[in-house]
Amino acid sequence: MPRERQSLAFRALRSPTIRRLLILVLLIVAYQVWLTVQASGKVDPAVGDERDMRGRFSADVELGFPPERYHILRMQKHGRIAGTDGNVVHLRGVAPAGVDALAREYWIERIVPPEDETPAAR
Amino acid sequence: MASDTTDTARTAKPVRRAPAGRTPRKGGASPGVVRARKVWLWLTRRAAFRNLGPFVPVIALWWLVAELGVFDEAFFVGPPRVVEEFGDLMRKGILPGYLTDSLTRLAYGVGFGLAIGLPMGFVVAMFAKVRRFFWPILLFFQAVADIAWLPIVIVWFGFSLTAVTFVIVYTIVFPLMLSVVAGVEQVPRELLRAARSLGAGRVRVFFEVILPGALPSVAGGIRTGLGYGWRALVAAEIIVGTSGVGFMMFDARRVGDISQVFLGMAVLGILWYALDAMVLAPFERATVERWGMVRSLEADG
Numbered sequence: 494m495p496r497e498r499q500s501l502a503f504r505a506l507r508s509p510t511i512r513r514l515l516i517l518v519l520l521i522v523a524y525q526v527w528l529t530v531q532a533s534g535k536v537d538p539a540v541g542d543e544r545d546m547r548g549r550f551s552a553d554v555e556l557g558f559p560p561e562r563y564h565i566l567r568m569q570k571h572g573r574i575a576g577t578d579g580n581v582v583h584l585r586g587v588a589p590a591g592v593d594a595l596a597r598e599y600w601i602e603r604i605v606p607p608e609d610e611t612p613a614a615r
Numbered sequence: 616m617a618s619d620t621t622d623t624a625r626t627a628k629p630v631r632r633a634p635a636g637r638t639p640r641k642g643g644a645s646p647g648v649v650r651a652r653k654v655w656l657w658l659t660r661r662a663a664f665r666n667l668g669p670f671v672p673v674i675a676l677w678w679l680v681a682e683l684g685v686f687d688e689a690f691f692v693g694p695p696r697v698v699e700e701f702g703d704l705m706r707k708g709i710l711p712g713y714l715t716d717s718l719t720r721l722a723y724g725v726g727f728g729l730a731i732g733l734p735m736g737f738v739v740a741m742f743a744k745v746r747r748f749f750w751p752i753l754l755f756f757q758a759v760a761d762i763a764w765l766p767i768v769i770v771w772f773g774f775s776l777t778a779v780t781f782v783i784v785y786t787i788v789f790p791l792m793l794s795v796v797a798g799v800e801q802v803p804r805e806l807l808r809a810a811r812s813l814g815a816g817r818v819r820v821f822f823e824v825i826l827p828g829a830l831p832s833v834a835g836g837i838r839t840g841l842g843y844g845w846r847a848l849v850a851a852e853i854i855v856g857t858s859g860v861g862f863m864m865f866d867a868r869r870v871g872d873i874s875q876v877f878l879g880m881a882v883l884g885i886l887w888y889a890l891d892a893m894v895l896a897p898f899e900r901a902t903v904e905r906w907g908m909v910r911s912l913e914a915d916g
Contacts, residue, residue, distance in 0.1 A: 517893075557706075
């Protein structure tokens with residue numbers, strides 16, 4: 494019985510379609526792993542030091558280029574846009590999970606605490 | 616004598632003869648021509664050449680028209696500009712992001728479309744009363760284009776994933792159901808009667824006779840339905856979406872960046888070609904070879 498199962502698996506692996514699909518799955522997994530690896534070290538340790546009553550905080554998101562509509566819409570899912578300054582987007586009311594999600598976006602270079610953070614700015 | 620001739624014919628190497636009406640040139644073809652012919656034969660045996668080769672003249676023509684400046688660059692861009700745009704959108708994460716959104720929507724639409732269309736198709740095909748009731752409805756909705764649903768879908772579901780999924784599901788379900796019905800109709804009645812006379816119950820007849828017999832047509836229906844769904848996705852994204860490849864192309868028109876429209880078309884075509892070549896065509900081929908061949912042999916016998 495186990496021998497039959499093995500032969501079925503081997504037969505499946507010999508199929509070019511299954512092999513191509515496996516390669517595709519491997520590529521997707523590799524891409525996801527790469528996203529996780531490149532996310533590490535992107536968030537400044539000081540991000541989230543000053544939180545509001547709901548545990549949310551401000552952050553400056555730095556890109557390698559001026560942000561476009563797509564980037565603003567993506568960042569809006571994780572916080573309020575308080576303006577842009579060159580390649581930097583000022584975000585307010587960001588949750589810790591939002592920072593993690595943003596760090597996985599490979600087009601974001603750094604996430605740092607805002608330079609002139611005041612209670613009013615938050 | 617006759618046997619000698621046959622043996623000689625079997626053992627002798629095949630001799631290439633000149634085509635009828637032509638006399639072979641003295642000394643045969645030049646070495647250059649022979650080499651070129653060998654290279655051509657070698658190339659035509661490669662799957663990559665067979666798959667990608669037909670695109671070479673198309674791209675060359677596109678490049679030529681762009682280089683000659685037949686149309687203004689604001690309306691028509693060449694391959695280098697599109698490749699440059701591809702690199703830029705990849706660097707900025709826009710293309711992968713939109714592509715992920717489109718493929719996620721397609722996956723939802725296809726999943727629901729198959730889950731609804733396949734069982735409903737078999738029910739309509741196998742039960743006469745259900746079929747009599749549903750057939751006019753099926754033909755009616757087959758004629759109503761997916762895009763015609765968009766205005767009401769936006770009212771019902773807003774500019775959401777649900778609206779796009781609804782349109783894709785609608786587009787897939789009806790062609791799939793019609794293919795399933797056609798497939799079940801093609802199953803030879805003798806096979807059904809034979810299975811029943813051998814004591815097979817309804818469930819066994821379905822899984823061992825009707826389902827395999829209908830598979831070639833079902834595979835064709837899935838391929839067609841998914842093709843329609845892919846087109847519907849782009850149409851829905853253009854009108855409903857706030858992201859996706861269709862939205863990217865429409866948004867590019869707004870800012871007058873025609874290269875993104877060309878890039879979107881290229882990406883859609885390449886993705887569909889890859890999906891069809893990798894999964895759908897082999898699946899259809901396999902089912903036709905396995906079950907279609909069995910059926911035709913039985914019909915011949």
